Every structure is written in C-alpha cells, then in structure tokens.
Amino acid sequence: MREELIVPKCHYPWPTVNSPIANAFDEEEKDWYDNDYTFISEEGIKRCKPQFLSRVATYMNPTCDSIERMRPCARLMIYITLFDDYFGMTPAKELKAMAERVYEVMMGEDPEPDEIGILRQMAQARKEWETFMPRFWIDRVAINFYEFIIYGMMEEIPFKQAEKRTYPLLPHYLSFRKYSIGMWPYGDLIDPATNSPLPVFIYNHPIVRRCRELLSLIIVIQNDFASLKKELEIESESLNIIFILSHQYNLTYQEACTEAMRLHDAYGRELDDLHKSLPDFGAFQQQAYDHIHHIKLQISGCANWYYNSGTNRYEPKGFIVPQYGREGDDILIPHSIFVQK
Structure with missing residues (x-):
C-alpha cells in the first residue's frame, strides 16, 4: 500500500x-x-527546451531590466545546469581535466573549433561581461565555477558511482552539496544584474561569505524538495536531504521533510538576521546591504521559478541522460503520489 507524502x-x-x-x-x-x-x-535537446532554464536567471535576479546585462547571466544558468546534468557521472580524472579547461576559457582562452560547444557559451558570456564588468569579478566567477566542479561535482562521484546505494552523513552532504548546487557562481550574478560589482574586501568579509553560504544551503533544500518526486523513483539515488535524514536518524520520509524544512527555515532566519546586523562598511554600506537584499531575492526568486515558471524540469523525463549514465537512469514516474520506499 502506498503511503502519501506531503x-x-x-x-x-x-x-x-x-x-x-x-x-x-x-x-x-x-x-x-x-x-x-x-x-x-536530439531527444536530450527536446527535454531541455521546455525547462525554461534561462528564466532561472531572470526569476533569481528580478530587479534587472537590462537584456544586455542579463544575457550572459542566462547563458551561465543554462551551461552550469547542463554541465552538471551531462557530466554528472563522469570519472573524476576526466572531470578534473574538464574543470581546468573550463577555468582557462572563463579566464580568457577561446575554445578550439572542435571542442565541446558548451565552452563556446562560456566564452561568449565572458566576452559579454568583459564589456561592463571589472576583471576581478570575472576572476571571481571563474574560480567559483571551478570550485563548483572540484568541491561539488567531484565529491558526489563516490555516491553516484557506488555499486549499492550509499548515504553521506548530513554534515558531509551539506559540505559538498553547497558547491554542487552551483549557488556560488549563481550568487556572483547579482553583480552584473545590479551593475554593482561588490568590492573584494566586502565579498571576503566573514558575514557576507556566510550570507552567500546560506544562499547555497537554502537552495540545496529547496532543490531537494523540488526533485524529490523524480528521485523517489530512482533506486540508486541517495543525494537528497530527505533520504539522508531518513537514513541517518531513522525517520519516515514525512518526518524527514519536517526536519529538512526546520533546517531551511532556520537558515532563512539566520540570513534575515545577518542582513539586519551588517558591520560598518563605510562608504560601501548601502552597496553591501543591497547585495544581501539581492541574495534574499535570489532565494525567493528561485522558489518562484520552481512553482510558477512553467518549467517541466522536475517532471518525468525532465533530465537529459548523463554522458556516463548507467542503464535505468531514464525513469518514467507512472503516478503522482509520493511514496515511501
């Protein structure tokens, strides 16, 4: 008997x-x-187009009304998402080589004509940013994209390629998932979207960095709720906070949802409190305050995209099949009820 999960x-x-x-x-x-x-x-491209991934950029940076400033941001939203989808099962050695090539392109090298096309999108976004963003910001987004791969995607590999389902402990999961969710480079998009590059000394301040970390942690939970329906049907899947809480603390999935939401809400309150108690940044005080304000808008904007954009990303057959995907990854969900495994 199937048990409904809310x-x-x-x-x-x-x-x-x-x-x-x-x-x-x-x-x-x-x-x-x-x-x-x-x-x-060709089938993968058909799945991509109804996902409206470019809308993630506009929904998460909702105060921007400039097509020119938002265009490279929309490119990034697509290429980071599809990079994760396509290379999610890639062996670590190959993934590291790809990370190094991505970093070179984002730092200024042009891809060769025969290289994978996603690098052309990265190079084009970088060239568009170079017309109005300072070099230090481009360096920043290049480093954060590199760490998305190295500290995020690569750390997931042992769990994705395990012969039987293996669960990380919750602190371990959050330590790498906060990178693999991609929110460090997503958060960088606040600067071009608002046309206000955050100075290095503010960006590196521990409170501001904690706010950016909270952006990642909150979106991790947001995303795990959104993808739960599909992932419940994948026998090998373990990298979802609901599964991890259930396994680690012997909770039902419903109890795990309650606990995940408790963590989510605590992170949200912490971000709100930090926003109200920023240190003195002198002449840059308003800019720092506005940046954290836009971190918060990214969070609520992402939820808005999940719920209201019309994306079909989390529906059956929503994801592309990874390059190194194992047989059976392409799952059809035959019913709409969330079930306890």
Missing part, C-alpha cells in the same frame, strides 16, 4: 519580486541549444 512549500520572511523581463530569452535559448549543445542527443 512535501512542504518553501516560504520566506521577505518578498518575492517578479522580473520585468522574465521570459525575455525563451527564443534565444532555443538557438543556443541548437547551435552549441549539439553534443547532447
């Missing part, structure tokens, strides 16, 4: 703002897929 919705003690250019890249996005993502199968 997955809670995420809410925040700050507003959700709607973007004035929310759907601006819907058509351009299709061209990017057709021209630069041809390494993905």
Whole structure:
C-alpha cells in the first residue's frame, strides 16, 4: 500500500519580486541549444527546451531590466545546469581535466573549433561581461565555477558511482552539496544584474561569505524538495536531504521533510538576521546591504521559478541522460503520489 507524502512549500520572511523581463530569452535559448549543445542527443535537446532554464536567471535576479546585462547571466544558468546534468557521472580524472579547461576559457582562452560547444557559451558570456564588468569579478566567477566542479561535482562521484546505494552523513552532504548546487557562481550574478560589482574586501568579509553560504544551503533544500518526486523513483539515488535524514536518524520520509524544512527555515532566519546586523562598511554600506537584499531575492526568486515558471524540469523525463549514465537512469514516474520506499 502506498503511503502519501506531503512535501512542504518553501516560504520566506521577505518578498518575492517578479522580473520585468522574465521570459525575455525563451527564443534565444532555443538557438543556443541548437547551435552549441549539439553534443547532447536530439531527444536530450527536446527535454531541455521546455525547462525554461534561462528564466532561472531572470526569476533569481528580478530587479534587472537590462537584456544586455542579463544575457550572459542566462547563458551561465543554462551551461552550469547542463554541465552538471551531462557530466554528472563522469570519472573524476576526466572531470578534473574538464574543470581546468573550463577555468582557462572563463579566464580568457577561446575554445578550439572542435571542442565541446558548451565552452563556446562560456566564452561568449565572458566576452559579454568583459564589456561592463571589472576583471576581478570575472576572476571571481571563474574560480567559483571551478570550485563548483572540484568541491561539488567531484565529491558526489563516490555516491553516484557506488555499486549499492550509499548515504553521506548530513554534515558531509551539506559540505559538498553547497558547491554542487552551483549557488556560488549563481550568487556572483547579482553583480552584473545590479551593475554593482561588490568590492573584494566586502565579498571576503566573514558575514557576507556566510550570507552567500546560506544562499547555497537554502537552495540545496529547496532543490531537494523540488526533485524529490523524480528521485523517489530512482533506486540508486541517495543525494537528497530527505533520504539522508531518513537514513541517518531513522525517520519516515514525512518526518524527514519536517526536519529538512526546520533546517531551511532556520537558515532563512539566520540570513534575515545577518542582513539586519551588517558591520560598518563605510562608504560601501548601502552597496553591501543591497547585495544581501539581492541574495534574499535570489532565494525567493528561485522558489518562484520552481512553482510558477512553467518549467517541466522536475517532471518525468525532465533530465537529459548523463554522458556516463548507467542503464535505468531514464525513469518514467507512472503516478503522482509520493511514496515511501
């Protein structure tokens, strides 16, 4: 007998703002897929287009009304997401080599004509940013993308490639998932979206870095709730906070949902409290305050994208099959009820 599982919705003690250019890249996005993502199968491209990944950029940076400033951000939202999807099962040695090549391209090298097309999207985004963003910011996003792969994706490999399902302990999971969720480079997009590069001394301040870490941790839980329906049907899947809490603390999935939401809400309150008690940054005080404000808008904007953008990313057959995917990853969910395994 199937037991119904009620997955809670995420809410925040700050507003959700709607973007004035929310759907601006819907058509351009299709061209990017057709021209630069041809390494993905034709069926994979068909799955990508209804996901509206470019809208993640606009929903998460909702105060930006500039197509030019948002275009490279939309490119990044797509290429980081599909990089994770496509290379998620790649052996560590190959993934590390890819990370180094990505870093070279994001730092200024142009890809060769025969290299994978995703590098062309990265190079084009970098060139667009170079017209209005300072060098230190481009260096920052390049490093954060590299760490997304090295400290995030590579740390997931032992769990994804294990012969039988293996669970990390919760602190271990959060230590690498906060990188593999991609929110360090996503958070960098606040600067071009607001046309306000955050000075290095503010960016590196422990309170500001904690706020950026909280962005990642909150989105980890947000994303795990959103993907739970699909992941419940994948026998080998362990990298979801609901599964980890259930396994580590012997909880039902419903109890694990309650505990995950408790953590989520605690992180949200901490971010709100830190925003209200920033240190003195002198002439840059308003800029620092506005940056944390936009971190909060990214969080509520991402939830808005999950719930209201029309994406089908978390529906059956929503993901592309990874390059090194094992047989059976492409799962059809035949029912709409969340079930306890």
